Amino acid sequence: xxxxxxxxxxxxxxxxxxxxxxxxxxxxxxxxxxxxxxxxxxxxxxxxxxxxxxxxxxxxxxxxxxxxxxxxxxxxxxxxxxxxxxxxxxxxxxxxxxxxxxxxxxxxxxxxxxxxxxxxxxxxxxxxxxxxxxxxxxxxxxxxxxxxxxxxxxxxxxxxxxxxxxxxxxxxxxxxxxxxxxxxxxxxxxxxxxxxxxxxxxxxxxxxxxxxxxxxxxxxxxxxxxxxxxxxxxxxxxxxxxxxxxxxxxxxxxxxxxxxxxxxxxxxxxxxxxxxxxxxxxxxxxxxxxxxxxxxxxxxxxxxxxxxxxxxxxxxxxxxxxxxxxxxxxxxxxxxxxxxxxxx
Amino acid sequence: xxxxxxxxxxxxxxxxxxxxxxxxxxxxxxxxxxxxxxxxxxxxxxxxxxxxxxxxxxxxxxxxxxxxxxxxxxxxxxxxxxxxxxxxxxxxxxxxxxxxxxxxxxxxxxxxxxxxxxxxxxxxxxxxxxxxxxxxxxxxxxxxxxxxxxxxxxxxxxxxxxxxxxxxxxxxxxxxxxxxxxxxxxxxxxxxxxxxxxxxxxxxxxxxxxxxxxxxxxxxxxxxxxxxxxxxxxxxxxxxxxxxxxxxxxxxxxxxxxxxxxxxxxxxxxxxxxxxxxxxxxxxxxxxxxxxxxxxxxxxxxxxxxxxxxxxxxxxxxxxxxx
Numbered sequence: 001x002x003x004x005x006x007x008x009x010x011x012x013x014x015x016x017x018x019x020x021x022x023x024x025x026x027x028x029x030x031x032x033x034x035x036x037x038x039x040x041x042x043x044x045x046x047x048x049x050x051x052x053x054x055x056x057x058x059x060x061x062x063x064x065x066x067x068x069x070x071x072x073x074x075x076x077x078x079x080x081x082x083x084x085x086x087x088x089x090x091x092x093x094x095x096x097x098x099x100x101x102x103x104x105x106x107x108x109x110x111x112x113x114x115x116x117x118x119x120x121x122x123x124x125x126x127x128x129x130x131x132x133x134x135x136x137x138x139x140x141x142x143x144x145x146x147x148x149x150x151x152x153x154x155x156x157x158x159x160x161x162x163x164x165x166x167x168x169x170x171x172x173x174x175x176x177x178x179x180x181x182x183x184x185x186x187x188x189x190x191x192x193x194x195x196x197x198x199x200x201x202x203x204x205x206x207x208x209x210x211x212x213x214x215x216x217x218x219x220x221x222x223x224x225x226x227x228x229x230x231x232x233x234x235x236x237x238x239x240x241x242x243x244x245x246x247x248x249x250x251x252x253x254x255x256x257x258x259x260x261x262x263x264x265x266x267x268x269x270x271x272x273x274x275x276x277x278x279x280x281x282x283x284x285x286x287x288x289x290x291x292x293x294x295x296x297x298x299x300x301x302x303x304x305x306x307x308x309x310x311x312x313x314x315x316x317x318x319x320x321x322x323x324x325x326x327x328x329x330x331x332x333x334x335x336x337x338x339x340x341x342x343x344x
Numbered sequence: 345x346x347x348x349x350x351x352x353x354x355x356x357x358x359x360x361x362x363x364x365x366x367x368x369x370x371x372x373x374x375x376x377x378x379x380x381x382x383x384x385x386x387x388x389x390x391x392x393x394x395x396x397x398x399x400x401x402x403x404x405x406x407x408x409x410x411x412x413x414x415x416x417x418x419x420x421x422x423x424x425x426x427x428x429x430x431x432x433x434x435x436x437x438x439x440x441x442x443x444x445x446x447x448x449x450x451x452x453x454x455x456x457x458x459x460x461x462x463x464x465x466x467x468x469x470x471x472x473x474x475x476x477x478x479x480x481x482x483x484x485x486x487x488x489x490x491x492x493x494x495x496x497x498x499x500x501x502x503x504x505x506x507x508x509x510x511x512x513x514x515x516x517x518x519x520x521x522x523x524x525x526x527x528x529x530x531x532x533x534x535x536x537x538x539x540x541x542x543x544x545x546x547x548x549x550x551x552x553x554x555x556x557x558x559x560x561x562x563x564x565x566x567x568x569x570x571x572x573x574x575x576x577x578x579x580x581x582x583x584x585x586x587x588x589x590x591x592x593x594x595x596x597x598x599x600x601x602x603x604x605x606x607x608x609x610x611x612x613x614x615x616x617x618x619x620x621x622x623x624x625x626x627x628x629x630x631x632x633x634x635x636x637x638x639x640x641x642x643x644x645x646x647x648x649x650x651x652x653x654x655x656x657x658x659x660x661x662x663x664x665x666x667x
Contacts, residue, residue: 038626065626067633159517164602164619166416166627189417192627200519200613201602203623207484214489215517 031058032299032306036069036082037286039168039223043103043323044082047314048306055309057302066168066192066286073097073289079299081289084168085192086268098292098341100267100334101285102307104324106224106252107169108282109235112212113139115152116233119246122147124238125180125273125281131158131219132177133184134198139217147238154217161211161220164201166192172284173221176272221282224252225322239281240273247280252324255283261333266341285326292342304338390644397638399631408638414604416624421635423642425604429521429614430646433596434589436525436610441533442582448533449540450566465541472534480598483527488599491526492518495611514611519601522610527595532585539581543574576658583654590647593618617643 034044041063048059064072066083073081074095087099109123127143130136136143139153163170171192178185188194202208205226212220212232224247227234238244245251258276259269273281288307294300310318311334315325326334394401400408400421411422448468452461495516502512514520547570555565571578593616601613602623617639625636 067627067629071629157515159515164597164615165623166632191417193416193624193632195413195415195417196603199603200517201615201623203597203602207598210484211519214484215492215519 031060032079032302033060033062033077034069034080034082034288034303035062035064035072035078036289037066037084037168038063039084039105039284040082040103040286042321043314043318046317046321047310050314050317051306051309055305057306059303059306065166067166070289073291076291076295079290079294079296080303082286083289084284084286085171086266086270086287087289088268089265092266092268096292097289098266098337099287099289100307100337101256101326101330102288102310103318104252104256104283104285104326105322106247106280106283106324107172107221108224108227108247109219109237110209110212110222110227110232111219111235112215112233113154113156113217118231118233119236120148120151121233121235122238122244123235125176129177129181129184132160132162132196132198133181133187134160156217159215159218160196160199161208161215161218162196162199162201163193163205163208163221164203167204168192168284168286169205169221169223170194172270172272172282175270176282179273223322228322237281239279240275241277241279243277245278245280249319249324251278251280252283253327255279255281256285256324256330257327261330267334267337290342300342304342308335390641393637393641393644397634397636397641399634400638401641408635409642412604412606414620416628416632419631421631421638423617423635423639425606426615426617426620426639427642427646428606429600430590430616430618430643432521432610432614433524433528433600433616434586436522437528437532437589438582438586440526440529441536441585444529445533445537445540445581445585448537449544450570452541453544454562454566454570465538468534468538468541472538476531476592476595479527479531480595483523483595483599487527488518488523490518491523492516499611510608511610514607514609517601517611517613519599519613520609520611521600521607521614524596524600524614524616525610527599528589528592531592531595532589535588536581536585539584540574540578543577543581544570547573575661579654579658583651586650587647590650591618591643593622597622617646 041061044059044061048061052058061082066085069078069081070083070087072078074097082102083099087097092098109128111121113121123144124147127136127147130143137157138155139158140155144153145151171190174184174188174190174194177188178190188197200211202211202220205222208220208222209226209230209232212218212222213230222232226232227247234247236244236246254276255271255274258279259271259274261267261269267287271283271285274283288303290300290303311326311331318325404421408421408423410424411420412424412428413420413422414425415421448464452464456464493516495514495518498512499514499516503509512522551569551573552565555569560568596616597619600615600619602615602619603613605612605614607614621636621639624632628636
């Protein structure tokens with residue numbers, strides 16, 4: 001009796017799954033689906049609404065996280081994946097995948113010190129790495145004073161805030177620190193989640209911004225949009241060229257413009273610490289990942305058309321959400337890459 | 345007047361009783377199925393977390409249990425810090441919530457005037473219905489700033505007491521194990537107190553009145569009559585609350601500080617099993633994902649061990665009563 005009950009449960013569950021997956025399949029016939037990075041979700045959904053109005057093609061994007069997006073595109077259950085971390089050559093070749101950037105975002109160090117206005121604090125990569133390594137523990141440390149001779153910095157302990165959830169923001173931030181500081185690279189390294197030597201973790205950009213606002217003498221890193229919208233004190237950074245730069249749309253684009261895309265196959269390049277004179281050092285992008293020989297060619301064509309449309313006509317929507325559209329030079333390289341790599 | 349012979353009635357009765365027996369059988373099976381469904385769900389969840397976490401649980405074995413380092417970059421994981429955080433925050437919550445719940449329940453059943461019992465009882469039940477994310481937001485935006493304002497005073501007073509002083513020394517961040525424990529206490533309070541209130545109402549009035557008649561004070565009646573009469577249900581209620589505290593995720597994630605620390609200070613940030621999973625699962629792949637699922641399995645184990653201890657305690661109490 002018991003076993004027959006069990007097998008009937010198993011049957012019901014299997015049937016439910018079968019029904020659900022047929023639904024997903026039939027939806028795919030008319031619409032295309034993408035999944036992955038939550039970083040691009042707001043702008044992709046705004047784009048897809050406008051694109052659907054124009055062409056009638058629906059882009060369903062599910063923000064399930066970069067890891068999930070990579071897994072889904074590998075399994076071929078979506079038409080495109082989106083990841084905040086680029087895939088390496090070996091993985092791309094093994095699965096026959098290609099990748100290209102979609103939109104740019106900036107990451108800014110944010111702080112909360114009484115009497116220091118937003119944009120007045122200057123930091124460089126080494127100092128930031130030492131703060132996050134726990135080597136610089138007070139705001140009046142000589143290294144910070146040297147960068148900010150005019151500021152009145154308190155003798156207070158620094159409270160370090162980082163992301164507690166795995167995120168592309170953390171990946172780009174830790175990648176930047178790895179590029180600057182050999183000690184960071186050896187002790188911590190880079191990833192969407194890392195083993196933080198010091199500090200407290202806030203969930204999401206909103207969690208980190210909330211902690212920074214509440215805890216005096218704290219420092220953290222957030223996406224530009226959050227620092228801007230929450231009026232948090234952001235720091236300006238000394239970049240690879242030795243210039244002190246502001247986090248602005250122009251400077252984020254300068255980073256994307258001067259990053260060494262030409263020498264990187266499949267856009268496998270994290271553009272932190274870009275060499276340009278005005279380049280903001282912690283600039284990030286996320287990558288769209290698609291099969292070079294897609295199973296469903298019609299869907300893939302719609303996806304390419306969508307991203308082409310977004311590069312050309314989606315710029316204002318991106319800016320309204322504090323994202324940065326790709327500079328024309330990079331768009332051109334991407335379109336060449338499509339022509340050369342994707343066989344349809 | 346029609347004459348009714350006895351024979352058809354007897355036959356009817358026979359048929360009725362046969363039908364009744366069949367209905368009873370069906371009913372019993374339906375009930376059994378419902379009960380087995382719970383068991384199957386529990387076993388399924390436990391086994392699937394065990395399976396999902398097998399790479400880490402069987403690959404790393406004891407090192408996973410005993411290491412306090414959690415390093416996604418090197419793919420080396422240790423569960424000690426989340427287990428520590430889970431147990432400490434739940435313990436703080438219990439220490440604070442149990443006496444208060446006891447007080448609430450006793451007041452409502454024994455002391456409060458009749459007009460007050462209904463509204464206050466309803467308020468407690470409403471408190472139980474508040475989603476945990478709301479407690480989390482309240483914790484983060486209201487309670488954390490308050491805690492950070494009183495923590496210096498806490499460090500200066502309680503922090504100087506020998507032995508337990510260490511627990512209250514640390515930076516006044518407002519976030520941390522103590523804050524998380526207090527928020528959890530508020531969250532589990534309604535569960536424990538409403539169970540206690542229900543069972544205290546079941547104590548027969550004549551027992552209490554006899555005790556009063558013998559000259560007992562209210563406290564003596566409560567401690568010597570009401571509590572022993574309802575002891576096992578009260579402990580059941582406490583462990584219901586504890587179960588919620590062990591598994592609570594969102595509220596804790598907001599106020600705990602989410603860092604893989606094992607510290608002697610309650611003012612320092614920490615992490616719990618469920619908040620680690622909630623934080624990192626979205627972006628985790630490979631070993632990292634396996635480690636998080638293994639953490640989920642450990643939460644089963646921890647909860648099971650805690651419930652086991654509760655059973656043993658109850659049995660011990662029952663034995664002592666027998667003497």
